[in-house]
Amino acid sequence: MKEIIIATKNRGKMKDFEALFTPLNIKVTSLLDLPEDIEDIEETGTTFEENAAIKAEAICEKFGIAVIADDSGLEVDALNGEPGVYSARYAGEKKDDQANLQKVLAELKGVPDHKRTARFVCVLAVAQPGEKTVFKRGECEGTIGQEPIGENGFGYDPIFFPIGSDHTMAEMSPAEKNKISHRRKALDQLINWLKEQ
């Protein structure tokens, strides 16, 4: 069994990663699982790539080992791509999933279904000591609903209908979400790249 550090403090992401890595016999450890307290890393970038690199490189430097980071978010076309890289703090610094998704619904008030197109984006960065950081991106297209539905998942899952589905991501089982998600697509590419190394 191999072990990989993921530079995240987000428990929802970690659940996704645990499910995604278990079949590969890889154990994933998050910043919340480490014995010492890791200070919050400021995400000062304006792209998912920049922020993923900031997180992966900070932890790689600190421990001198290979690290993966995930920067992800929701792009809503009718909001010119917002909340985008600001998804985690859309409704304020507190990182409140409920407040964030309510803000998206409020901003989209009166926008008809056919104009509620959106996508989840996930950029994974791999930082290794002495190597250039590598990026892999996955996207999942869909539409934004009129109200939150479903109890599973995290973040914006209750308002996101993946294309072709009558169910939000929060109504799907972890296995169903992990078949189609942006995180899955980015990770598939990362695994292909790892196999080439």
Ligand SMILES: O=c1nc[nH]c2c1ncn2[C@H]1C[C@H](O)[C@@H](COP(=O)(O)OP(=O)(O)OP(=O)(O)O)O1
């Ligand atoms: O599958 C997903 N299902 C629903 N929502 C999602 C998903 N993937 C990302 N999202 C949302 C949550 C958060 O509002 C933002 C990520 O922000 P992002 O900065 O990458 O993560 P974070 O600050 O929560 O944790 P950390 O930086 O420690 O990894 O996008």
Ligand SMILES: [Mg+2]
């Ligand atoms: Mg973050």
